[in-house]
Structure formats: C-alpha cells, structure tokens
Amino acid sequence: xxxxxxxxxxxxxxxxxxxSRMLPLVTLLYVLWSIIPVGIAVLFSFNxxxxxxxxxxxxxxxxxxxPAAAESVLYDPSLRFALNQSLKLAILTMLVATPIGVALAxxxxxxxxxxxxxxxxxxxxxxxTPEIVMGVALFLVxxxxxxxxxxxxxxxxxxxxxxxxxxxxxIVRGRLFAIGxxxxxxxxxLGASQFEAMRRVLLPLLxxxxxxxxAIVFAISIDDFVISQFLIGGAETxxxxxxxxxxxxxxxxxxxxxxxxxxxxxTIGAITxxxxxxxxxxxxxxxxxxxxxxxxxxxx
Amino acid sequence: MPTNLASGAEYxxxxxxxxxxPGFALPGVLWLILLFLVPFYAVFAIAMGQLxxxxxxxxxxxxxxxxxxxxxxxxxxxxxxxxxxxxxxxxLAYVFIASLICVLVGYPVAxxxxxxxxxxxxxxxxxxxxxxWINYLMRMMSWVNLLSPDGQxxxxxxxxxxxxxxxxxxxxxxxxxxxxxxxxLVYGYIPFFILPLFAALDRIDEATLEASRDLGANNAQTFxxxxxxxxxxxxxxxxxxxxxxxxxxxxTPNLLSGSxxxxxxxxxxxxxxxxxxxxxxxxxxxxxxxxIFIAGLMxxxxxxxxxxxxxxxx
Numbered sequence: 001x002x003x004x005x006x007x008x009x010x011x012x013x014x015x016x017x018x019x020s021r022m023l024p025l026v027t028l029l030y031v032l033w034s035i036i037p038v039g040i041a042v043l044f045s046f047n048x049x050x051x052x053x054x055x056x057x058x059x060x061x062x063x064x065x066x067p068a069a070a071e072s073v074l075y076d077p078s079l080r081f082a083l084n085q086s087l088k089l090a091i092l093t094m095l096v097a098t099p100i101g102v103a104l105a106x107x108x109x110x111x112x113x114x115x116x117x118x119x120x121x122x123x124x125x126x127x128x129t130p131e132i133v134m135g136v137a138l139f140l141v142x143x144x145x146x147x148x149x150x151x152x153x154x155x156x157x158x159x160x161x162x163x164x165x166x167x168x169x170x171i172v173r174g175r176l177f178a179i180g181x182x183x184x185x186x187x188x189x190l191g192a193s194q195f196e197a198m199r200r201v202l203l204p205l206l207x208x209x210x211x212x213x214x215a216i217v218f219a220i221s222i223d224d225f226v227i228s229q230f231l232i233g234g235a236e237t238x239x240x241x242x243x244x245x246x247x248x249x250x251x252x253x254x255x256x257x258x259x260x261x262x263x264x265x266x267t268i269g270a271i272t273x274x275x276x277x278x279x280x281x282x283x284x285x286x287x288x289x290x291x292x293x294x295x296x297x298x299x300x
Numbered sequence: 301m302p303t304n305l306a307s308g309a310e311y312x313x314x315x316x317x318x319x320x321x322p323g324f325a326l327p328g329v330l331w332l333i334l335l336f337l338v339p340f341y342a343v344f345a346i347a348m349g350q351l352x353x354x355x356x357x358x359x360x361x362x363x364x365x366x367x368x369x370x371x372x373x374x375x376x377x378x379x380x381x382x383x384x385x386x387x388x389x390x391x392l393a394y395v396f397i398a399s400l401i402c403v404l405v406g407y408p409v410a411x412x413x414x415x416x417x418x419x420x421x422x423x424x425x426x427x428x429x430x431x432x433w434i435n436y437l438m439r440m441m442s443w444v445n446l447l448s449p450d451g452q453x454x455x456x457x458x459x460x461x462x463x464x465x466x467x468x469x470x471x472x473x474x475x476x477x478x479x480x481x482x483x484x485l486v487y488g489y490i491p492f493f494i495l496p497l498f499a500a501l502d503r504i505d506e507a508t509l510e511a512s513r514d515l516g517a518n519n520a521q522t523f524x525x526x527x528x529x530x531x532x533x534x535x536x537x538x539x540x541x542x543x544x545x546x547x548x549x550x551x552t553p554n555l556l557s558g559s560x561x562x563x564x565x566x567x568x569x570x571x572x573x574x575x576x577x578x579x580x581x582x583x584x585x586x587x588x589x590x591x592i593f594i595a596g597l598m599x600x601x602x603x604x605x606x607x608x609x610x611x612x613x614x
Contacts, residue, residue, distance in 0.1 A: 023412040030409045031427045034491070037442035038434055040452065044445065053451050100328045107325025115322065119329045126336055128540075128598060132548030132566050136573055136587045137339035140346050140580060144360050145338070162335040165328055194320065223435055225551065230574065244437040248444045248555055249474070257445075260438040268433045 042264070045257035052254055062258040073258050081236050082243040083262065089153070089239065090222035093160040097217045100161070101168025102210065108169065109176050126166045134163060135230035142231065152233020159227040164220060168213040175209035208281045215274030219267050343591075347372055347584035358581035375585040384568065384586075391565040394478075395546045398485040399539055402493045405486070406538070410494045411527075414501040428498070431491040440555045443484060447473040447556070476559030484556040485546055493538035500534020501527075533608055540601050544594060565590065 045063070049056030059065075065072035073079045108120055126134065138159045142149055149155055183205065187197040225241035232242065240263045247256045345360035348367035352359050361367055378384035413424045431439065446452045454470035461468035473480050504527060512522040550566035569586050572579030 023408055023416055026405070026408045027412045027417075027424065030405060031424075034431050034487070035427070037446055037487075038431075038439055041438065041442035041445055052445050053448070053455065100331060103324040104328030107321050107323070107328070111321035111325055113322070116325075119325055122329065122332050122337065126332070128544065130544050130548040130590070130594060132550065132569060133343075133587055133591055133594075134336075134339075136569060136583060137343050138335070139573055140584060141335075141339035141342045143580065144346060144358065145342055158335055162331065165331060169328070219433075225435075225437055241435055241437045244435070244441050245551055245555065248437070248441040249558065251448070256441070260435065260441060264434050264438060267435070271433060 038264075041257050042261050044254050045261045047254050050253050052252075052257065062253065062255040063262075071253060071255055073255055073262060076255060078235070078238070079243065079255055079259050082238050082240045082259065085153070085237055086222050086240040086263065087266075089156055089160055089228070090218045092157050093164055093221040094214050094218045096157075097161045097164035098168055098210065098213050101165045101213060101217075102172050102206070104165065105169040105172035105176060109173055123166050123169050126163055127170070131163075131224075131226035134159075135226045138162070138227065139230045150233065151231060152237040155231040155233070156228050156237060156239075159231045160221045160224060163224075163227060164217045167216055167220065171213050171216065172206065172209045175206055179205050208278045211274050211277045211281060215270050218270050222263065222267060222270075343584045343587055346580055347588055349581065351581060358578075358584070371581045371585045372588070375582065375589060379589060387563050387568060388565055390563070391547060394482055394485060394564060395543055398482050398489070398546065399493075399543055401482070401486045402490045402542060403535060403539070406490050406494045406497060407535070410497040410501055410534075414498050415504075425498075428491065428494055432495075436488055437551065437555075439488060440484065440552060443487065444474065444555055447480065474556060474558070476557050476561035478562060480556050481553050481562045484552050485549065488549075488552055489542040489546060493542045496538045496541060497531065497534040500531045500537070504530050533605060536601060536604060540598070543597065547594060548590060 044052045044055070046058050046060065047054075047056055048059035048061065062072055064074045067075045070076050073083065104119075104123065108116060108123065111119075138155070142151060142155050149158070179202070183201050184197045187201045188194065192200065222239075223241065224239075225245060228239045229242050229245070232238065238246070240259055244256065244260055341362075342360055344367075345362050346358045348369060348371070349359050349361035350368060351371075375384070379388060409428065413421065413428055417424045447454075449470060449472055453473065458468055458470060508530070509522055509526060512526045513519075517525065548566045548569070549564060550570040553562045553564050553567060554570075556562075565586075569583055569590070572583035572586065
C-alpha cells in the first residue's frame with residue numbers, strides 16, 4: 001500500500017481502526033479527560049488556602065487541621081459524621097448481605113423444584129432496576145407500610161443490603177458452577193456428611209468468591225448515593241456521597257475535597273486488599289481467574 | 301442430578317436435600333420479597349390509592365379492584381401535552397446524545413485497549429477502570445470545581461483570550477447549560493459503557509480475524525463484517541447499562557446546573573418524593589411511568605439479543 005497522504009486519509013476514513021495513530025491518541029485523550037479533573041480535586045484537598053482554584057501551598061489542614069477552627073474532616077462534626085456513617089453502613093451491609101447472598105446462591109444453584117425459577121427472577125430483577133425506582137419504592141414502603149422502622153441508619157442499612165444481595169449471588173454462583181459438585185461428592189463418598197462436606201470442602205473452595213463478595217458489597221455500599229439519600233433520617237445519617245451532593249454547589253472549603261479523597265482511598269484500599277487476597281487464595285488452590293474477570297466483577 | 305444411593309447414610313442426606321437447599325435460599329428470598337417485591341407493589345398501591353382527605357397523604361390501596369386511576373391519569377395527561385412532556389422529551393434527547401457520544405468515544409477506546417494496546421495493556425486497563433473506584437459524586441464535584449465562575453476552566457480561557465487580546469467575559473457554566481449537562485452525563489457513565497464492550501471485544505478470537513484476512517478481506521472489510529457484528533452485543537449491553545440509570549438521573553443535572561432549563565425526568569420524581577411531604581402518590585405515578593418505559597427498553601434489548609444469537613446459529 002502506498003503511504004502518500006491522500007491514500008492515508010482515505011484509509012483513515014474507510015478503516016478508522018487500522019494501524020493508525022488515531023486509536024492510541026483517542027484513548028490517551030480519553031484517559032486524561034477522565035482522570036485530570038479528579039486529580040485536580042485531590043490536589044486542592046491539600047491546598048493551604050481556602051480556595052479550590054488558586055494553589056497556595058501544601059498543607060494537611062483540611063484533613064487534620066486544628067480542633068478550634070473545626071474545619072478539617074477530623075474536627076468538623078458534619079464531615080466526621082458523614083465518614084462515620086458511610087463506614088458504619090458499608091461494614092454492616094457487608095457483614096449481613098454476604099452470608100445471605102452466599103446462602104441464596106447455594107440454594108438457587110441446587111434447589112430443584114417449584115419456586116426456584118421465580119426466586120431466580122426475583123434475585124435478578126434488582127440488578128436491572130434503576131436506583132431511583134428502588135429508592136422511591138423503599139422510601140414509600142418505609143413511609144406508609146413499615147412505618148415502625150425509623151428513617152435513618154436502619155432504613156439505609158435495609159436498603160443497602162437489598163441492592164447488594166444480588167451482586168453476591170452473581171459472584172458466588174459463577175464460582176459454584178466452576179467448582180462443580182465432584183469434590184463434595186467425593187468427600188461424602190469418603191464418609192463426610194452433607195454439612196461436613198460443605199464446611200470442609202466447599203467453603204474453602206468458595207473462599208476467593210467470598211472475599212470478592214465482601215469487597216464488592218463494601219465498595220457498592222460506601223459508593224451508594226441514591227438509596228442513602230432517599231432513606232435518609234436526620235443530619236447525623238448523611239453519608240459521604242450525600243454530603244458531596246449537598247455541599248458541592250455551596251462554594252465549600254477544600255475540606256469537602258479532603259472528604260471525597262478519603263472516600264476514594266478507602267474504596268481503592270478495600271478493593272486492593274481484596275484483590276491481593278483473591279489472588280493468594282486462588283493461587284493456593286492452583287488456579288487463577290483471569291485478571292479481567294476478577295476486576296470486572298467488582299463494582300457495577 | 302445423579303444421587304448416590306449406595307449406603308444408608310446417603311438416604312439420610314437425600315431426605316435432607318428436600319428442605320436443605322430451599323432452606324438456604326429462604327432468608328434471601330424472604331428479604332427480597334419483603335424489601336423488594338412488597339415495596340415494588342407498594343408503588344402501585346400508593347399511586348392508585350386514596351388520598352387521605354385531612355392529612356392530604358397517600359394511603360396505599362392493596363386491592364387492585366379498588367384502584368383509583370385519577371393520579372395516574374393526571375400524570376399521563378401531563379406527559380402527553382403538559383410540562384412533564386417537555387421534560388420527558390428533554391430527558392430522551394439528553395440520554396440519546398450522551399449515549400451516542402459514549403459509543404463514538406468509547407468504542408475506539410475499548411477497541412484499542414482490548415486489541416492494540418500491546419505490552420502496556422494492563423496499564424491502559426487500569427486507567428480505564430480507575431473511574432470505577434472513584435465515587436460518582438466526587439467525579440461530578442470535580443467538574444463543579446473546574447467550571448465554577450472562578451474555577452480553572454474560566455482562568456485558562458481568560459489566559460488564552462489575553463494572549464490574543466480578545467475581550468472575554470467568563471460565563472457561568474453551571475447555570476442551565478445543556479452542553480455541560482450532556483457532557484457531565486457522558487463523563488459519569490462512559491466507563492460503564494466501555495467495560496462490557498471491552499469484554500466483548502476481548503472475547504473475539506484473533507483466528508477469526510485472520511481467517512477473514514486470509515479469505516481476502518482488507519482491514520476495513522474485516523472490521524465491518526467480522527469485528528463489528530461480533531461486538532454488537534457488547535455495544536447493546538453497554539448501552540443498556542448506561543441508559544437505565546441515565547433515565548432516572550437527577551443528581552447530574554442538579555449538580556451541574558440546577559436550573560429548570562435542564563430539568564430531567566428524575567428531577568421531577570426527586571422533587572415530589574424528597575422535597576415535598578404530600579407528593580407520594582404523584583411521585584409513585586411518575587415512577588410507574590418510568591418503569592413502564594424501562595421495561596419496554598429491556599424487552600427490546602432482550603429481543604434483539606436473542607435475534608442476534610439466532611442469526612449467529614444459522
């Protein structure tokens with residue numbers, strides 16, 4: 001093929017995906033566009049001045065600044081409450097949704113009989129329900145039907161577990177099908193009871209999926225905005241995303257950026273720890289899921 | 301399922317199995333019935349329930365025989381010919397344009413990272429996954445920072461204008477600018493489009509493409525007749541994943557504009573549910589309309605997916 005510029009241009013039009021410089025350039029520009037704004041927000045959380053657009057030097061005053069001024073994440077009560085509330089909800093949700101989801105995955109994978117199809121459908125629909133629909137439904141049901149549950153941490157917790165269960169089921173079910181029933185049946189042939197086989201054979205094999213589930217539930221709970229906002233109680237049940245939403249337009253000091261940065265670090269930390277554990281557990285069993293599978297399963 | 305009936309001990313487990321597995325599923329199923337199915341039905345019960353004449357509050361009507369369609373009817377009347385119709389059309393336009401941009405930008409990115417990135421693939425993959433670990437609201441807040449009247453964007457523009465000695469009045473980007481809201485939607489949702497598409501492109505066997513070239517197709521023909529059809533389901537899947545939340549989005553237009561000019565459908569629901577105390581029934585009716593629309597979208601998606609797999613089999 002000649003490389004004169006008209007034919008180059010023509011080939012770029014008819015075949016934009018050829019060996020051109022366009023693809024890496026578009027990707028590079030996309031990545032820069034997606035990361036730089038957040039990078040700037042993180043940078044200004046370390047600004048020593050009150051501005052979020054003029055750099056005045058490095059400082060950690062918006063993170064741990066002095067108690068008297070009460071303007072750092074550590075000493076501003078509204079910011080500290082938001083951090084507490086987010087962590088509290090994420091940990092509670094993780095600890096409750098994971099066992100329920102694992103049990104449901106086991107049940108749905110092995111229960112043969114009436115009701116399994118309907119239960120499967122019931123588990124799948126929350127995954128395609130827009131958050132606003134689930135938010136309205138839960139808000140209305142707690143306002144008009146389950147009115148014995150007070151709005152606040154309780155309703156937020158119940159809501160978070162509800163949207164997390166299906167994610168756990170999807171993760172664990174994939175792993176269950178990959179394991180199959182052979183190991184358990186071998187254990188039972190060797191004299192183990194059903195429950196012993198589960199505890200000593202199946203559960204260890206499921207460990208990577210359990211770790212992944214815990215991490216994903218933690219991440220989607222701490223990341224959630226819509227359900228937390230619809231089911232909010234008082235000012236003390238504001239979570240970090242809700243605080244970011246209500247504070248962003250009010251020309252806040254960089255402490256809001258500091259709060260957002262902390263949320264980002266906590267999420268990335270949780271995912272990284274889970275990723276390392278996942279790899280370690282998978283390796284020990286002599287198998288490794290593809291890198292994409294393990295990362296792609298996270299979030300969403 | 302083959303069950304081992306060899307010994308007496310196995311009989312016990314066979315007997316157990318009747319209740320063991322449904323027993324495992326029970327807590328999850330109960331949870332989803334009480335906190336997903338009942339709330340779902342409550343939306344209908346409240347939208348078509350009675351309005352308490354004194355408290356002006358919606359009371360749920362659980363029996364469909366007594367459903368009162370007044371509020372639903374009013375909502376539909378607003379949708380076809382009222383202010384709500386304008387908002388719904390605007391939402392459709394925003395979502396359509398934002399999705400189109402997501403495809404135009406996201407496809408080359410996913411294609412490059414899955415097939416052309418070479419040895420730095422892991423780094424590119426990490427970079428396109430990075431937005432997943434950053435909270436949506438933080439990503440929006442970053443743009444609020446940049447676009448605020450004294451933010452970076454106006455500073456840069458003022459500097460550039462001064463080089464060419466042009467008179468430049470910094471605009472307020474965050475007061476009802478359609479382009480800002482649409483680009484905000486793209487910024488927020490495009491990672492969720494790229495990832496499933498990346499997975500679909502990644503699954504295409506290099507041998508298929510080689511076969512196409514061996515049979516005489518050039519690169520363009522190979523792309524349009526092999527790669528594109530094989531990645532179509534990835535594009536559709538990605539579109540569904542980003543369009544479902546976009547139709548219910550209210551926080552993006554609220555943060556990046558807050559003006560009635562850029563109101564989306566979700567803002568109306570948010571207004572009736574979160575900002576008024578007596579809007580329950582109307583909010584529920586609006587939610588039902590959204591659910592009907594989204595169910596239609598899902599049916600279309602599932603049909604086109606099954607049609608595509610049927611074609612592939614033939």
